Structure formats: structure tokens, C-alpha cells
Amino acid sequence: MNQGETVIDIKNLGFSYPYGKKVFEGLNFSLKRGEMVGLTGANGAGKTTLFHLIMGLLKPDAGEIEIFGKARREEKDFMEVRRRVGLVFQDSDDQLFCPTVEEDIAFGPLNLGKSQEEAETIVRETCERLGLEGFERKVTHRLSGGEKRLVALATVAAMNPECFLLDEPVAGLDEATTDRFLRYLKEYGETYVIITHDHEFLKNAVDKVYMLKDSKIISL
Amino acid sequence: MHLEEFAEGSSFLHGLDPRVKFVTFVPYVFTIALMHATNGPLTGLLISTLMIIFAGIGFRKLFSRLVIINTFVFVLWVFLPFSSPGQPVFSIFSLTATREGILYALSITLKANAIFLATIAILGTSGVTSLAHALVHLKIPDKLVHLFFFFYRYISVLHEEYRSLKNAMAIRSFRPGTNIHTYRTYGYLVGMLVVRSYERSQRIYKAMLCRGSNGKFHIMSHFRLKKGDLLFGLSMFVITFMIWFIDRYSLS
Numbered sequence: 001m002n003q004g005e006t007v008i009d010i011k012n013l014g015f016s017y018p019y020g021k022k023v024f025e026g027l028n029f030s031l032k033r034g035e036m037v038g039l040t041g042a043n044g045a046g047k048t049t050l051f052h053l054i055m056g057l058l059k060p061d062a063g064e065i066e067i068f069g070k071a072r073r074e075e076k077d078f079m080e081v082r083r084r085v086g087l088v089f090q091d092s093d094d095q096l097f098c099p100t101v102e103e104d105i106a107f108g109p110l111n112l113g114k115s116q117e118e119a120e121t122i123v124r125e126t127c128e129r130l131g132l133e134g135f136e137r138k139v140t141h142r143l144s145g146g147e148k149r150l151v152a153l154a155t156v157a158a159m160n161p162e163c164f165l166l167d168e169p170v171a172g173l174d175e176a177t178t179d180r181f182l183r184y185l186k187e188y189g190e191t192y193v194i195i196t197h198d199h200e201f202l203k204n205a206v207d208k209v210y211m212l213k214d215s216k217i218i219s220l
Numbered sequence: 221m222h223l224e225e226f227a228e229g230s231s232f233l234h235g236l237d238p239r240v241k242f243v244t245f246v247p248y249v250f251t252i253a254l255m256h257a258t259n260g261p262l263t264g265l266l267i268s269t270l271m272i273i274f275a276g277i278g279f280r281k282l283f284s285r286l287v288i289i290n291t292f293v294f295v296l297w298v299f300l301p302f303s304s305p306g307q308p309v310f311s312i313f314s315l316t317a318t319r320e321g322i323l324y325a326l327s328i329t330l331k332a333n334a335i336f337l338a339t340i341a342i343l344g345t346s347g348v349t350s351l352a353h354a355l356v357h358l359k360i361p362d363k364l365v366h367l368f369f370f371f372y373r374y375i376s377v378l379h380e381e382y383r384s385l386k387n388a389m390a391i392r393s394f395r396p397g398t399n400i401h402t403y404r405t406y407g408y409l410v411g412m413l414v415v416r417s418y419e420r421s422q423r424i425y426k427a428m429l430c431r432g433s434n435g436k437f438h439i440m441s442h443f444r445l446k447k448g449d450l451l452f453g454l455s456m457f458v459i460t461f462m463i464w465f466i467d468r469y470s471l472s
Contacts, residue, residue, distance in 0.1 A: 052426070055429075055430055082429065082430050082431070082432055083432060087427075087430050089423065089427050091423070093377050093420075094423040094424050094427050095424075095427045097370070097424055097428070098438075099349035099352060099353070100349065100440070102440050103438060103439065103440050106438060107438055108431035108432060110438045111432035111436075116440075119438075119440075139347070139349055141376060141377070156430075156431070159431065159432075
């Protein structure tokens with residue numbers, strides 16, 4: 001996989017929610033390997049929806065979604081996407097559902113077919129990288145908001161994705177935790193898209209900022 | 221919301237292997253529940269109380285829960301003595317209480333309390349997480365363990381949402397009364413909770429899909445049996461048998 005290769009290529013995308021709200025019409029978006037991009041836009045502009053379409057959690061009404069050079073249409077096309085692209089959800093309580101931190105982090109790798117020992121190594125490494133040593137046996141839902149967010153990132157990072165999609169990753173986090181988040185991304189995230197309204201964070205985290213407005217993605 | 225109030229502690233019972241707990245708890249409870257006379261349940265109640273004392277659980281924390289259980293039991297005392305045929309003891313108006321009826325109600329009271337106290341002392345002293353793990357190890361179907369665990373994992377999230385909705389009502393000066401406005405508002409509250417939990421379940425499912433879920437419950441930690449576990453298991457089986465014996469042979 002080379003620098004500059006297209007990771008995500010979306011053409012003419014159309015999408016409406018079943019209850020009738022039209023979100024996209026003729027949307028185009030592309031992301032190349034090595035790009036670090038911020039995505040802003042008004043509430044309800046469809047930022048989260050776009051992420052869910054990329055992961056195949058929602059199905060478009062029209063248009064083409066091409067990821068890693070292959071058109072993705074059906075559920076099984078997206079299985080590979082989910083292995084290689086990591087989506088971090090807005091609400092960590094949605095993401096953390098296993099009893100303990102280590103099980104939650106190991107969940108993805110085990111699903112990818114890693115052995116128990118390999119999974120344990122991955123858990124240890126991921127925790128180290130995020131400064132979460134000693135958290136392995138903690139119970140996920142008793143963590144603080146900031147800890148939950150870092151563990152949620154860890155659960156996705158453990159799958160070693162080639163591209164991260166981060167949905168409001170630092171909203172409501174204090175400076176120190178935001179910093180840890182940023183440092184991890186800078187060091188281990190090669191390609192990522194971040195949805196955020198935090199301009200200070202964007203300045204440090206990304207090279208390019210796009211704005212999603214009326215079904216168009218505008219470069220800022 | 222605090223669901224594991226009794227799980228904090230360092231007694232012998234707290235440290236037991238949860239697998240052993242399940243394996244001994246189930247026969248113990250069923251033996252008590254299926255008894256006929258009052259001697260067996262009484263022995264069970266004594267044993268359960270002893271376990272509560274061993275677990276170091278304070279009576280004050282138990283009290284409110286005992287009240288709830290015994291409120292239901294009280295209802296039985298109103299009906300059972302007068303509706304069972306047998307030897308009359310006394311009568312109020314045209315209703316006659318029988319010896320059999322009273323013994324029956326007494327037996328149920330003893331059973332309910334014995335089982336309740338045993339549940340707190342044996343299962344309550346382990347965290348829900350380790351109980352879920354124990355169930356997986358005991359080869360309970362994944363689906364049931366998931367259901368049990370998710371229920372626990374998200375009931376506190378749901379309670380949190382309920383509280384925030386209630387606060388949202390409170391800061392706008394909502395005061396419940398006996399009127400349509402109150403009923404409608406509570407209707408909205410419940411409706412909102414249903415909608416929100418449905419949507420959350422969808423999001424959790426999506427998050428699981430994103431990490432390649434295939435419906436399996438992976439576990440990392442494994443339990444190791446200690447001497448104390450075996451000792452406890454063995455004594456519980458002996459006790460259970462004793463209770464059964466006492467009940468069986470005091471009947472005639």
C-alpha cells in the first residue's frame with residue numbers, strides 16, 4: 001500500500017433516512033493514504049451519517065462507495081472495510097460493552113481470528129501506548145468519561161486499522177486527556193478523519209479541514 | 221446506581237470461586253423451595269442467616285429489602301390460612317383458619333426468606349461481571365449470558381438517562397400530582413426511555429459489527445479452584461442433603 005493511494009472514494013452519494021429526512025444528494029468525498037483530515041459542519045449536516053455509510057452500517061440510496069480501491073455494495077464487501085477501517089463512536093458507552101477493559105480491547109482482535117495469547121499481547125501493547133497500564137482488569141462502565149474515551153480508542157486501535165474515523169473524539173475531554181488522545185493519533189494514526197467542532201484541537205491534529213454543508217464537502 | 225452493594229467486602233464468601241457458588245447455590249435453593257414441612261425451611265433459614273453473618277453483611281442494608289419480600293409474603297398470610305381445608309384453629313366472621321393453612325403460610329415465609337438471604341450471601345457477594353464469567357465457564361448458552369450481562373451493563377446507563385430526563389423535568393419546575401398533566405408527563409418519560417434504549421441498542425450493535433462481532437462472548441480471565449472453594453462446595457452439598465433429610469423424615 002503506497003502513500004497517496006485512495007483509501008475512500010465516494011461519488012454521487014445519495015442518502016435519506018427511512019423517516020424521510022434527506023441527508024445527502026450527489027455527495028463526493030475522497031481520502032488518500034496519509035491524509036489527516038478534519039470534518040466540521042452544522043449539527044445535523046450528516047457527519048456521523050457519512051461515517052456510518054463508509055462502514056456499511058447504513059446503505060446509500062444512490063452513488064458509489066469505493067474503499068481501498070474496491071466498490072462496496074453488500075454486507076460482505078463491508079466486512080473487509082470493518083477490519084481495515086476503525087470507527088470510534090461518539091458515545092463510549094455504545095462502544096464498551098464487555099465486562100472488563102482487557103476483554104473489550106481483545107474483542108476485535110479475537111474476532112479477527114487472533115489467538116488468546118496474541119490478543120493478550122495486543123491488549124498489553126495498546127494499553128501501554130495509550131498510557132492505560134493497570135486498567136486491564138477494570139470494569140468498563142465504572143471508568144470516568146475521559147478514561148472511557150481512551151479505552152474506546154484502544155478497542156479500535158487494537159485492530160490496527162489502516163484508517164481511523166473519529167466521531168467527536170475529544171468533545172468534553174479535559175486538556176490532559178485531549179493531549180493523550182492527540183499524541184496517540186500523531187504517533188500511530190497514519191490516515192484519519194476527525195469530526196469535531198474544536199478548532200484548537202483541529203489545528204494540532206490535522207492538515208486539512210473540510211466542511212460538510214448542504215450535501216457538499218468544501219475545503220476550508 | 222449501585223447494583224453491587226454487597227459485592228464489596230473481603231469475607232470468605234466474597235473470595236469464593238463464582239462457579240462453585242452457582243453449582244452449590246442451585247441445588248440448595250431448589251431443595252428449600254420444593255419442601256413440604258416447616259422444619260427443613262427453618263433449618264435453611266438458619267443456615268442462610270449464618271452465611272449472611274459470615275459474609276459480614278450489615279442488617280441495616282438488608283432490612284429494606286427484607287421488608288419488600290415480606291410485604292408479598294404478608295398477602296399470603298391474609299388468604300392462605302382461610303382457604304386451605306383442615307383442622308380449624310380459630311374463626312373471624314364466617315372465615316375459619318386451619319392449622320394446615322397456617323403451617324403452609326409459615327413454610328412459604330421461611331422458604332422465601334431463606335432463599336432470599338442465601339441469594340444475597342452467595343451470589344450477591346460476587347460482582348455481576350464474575351458471575352457472567354462463571355456462567356460462560358459453566359457452559360450456559362452464550363445468548364443467555366449475553367442477555368444477563370447486557371441487562372446489567374446497560375441498566376445503569378438507562379437509569380442515568382432516566383435521571384437526566386427527570387432532572388430536565390425538575391429544573392422546569394415539574395411537580396408530580398394527581399392530574400392529567402402528571403400522567404402525560406410520565407407517559408412521555410417512559411416513552412422517551414423506550415425510544416432511547418432502542419436507539420442505543422442499535423448503536424451498540426453497530427459498534428459490535430464494526431469490530432467484526434460474530435456473536436461470541438470472549439473471556440480473558442479464568443478462575444482457579446482453591447482449597448476453600450472445594451471445602452465450601454462440599455459443606456454446601458452436605459448441608460443441602462441434611463436439609464432434605466430433615467424435611468423428609470420429620471413429615472411422618
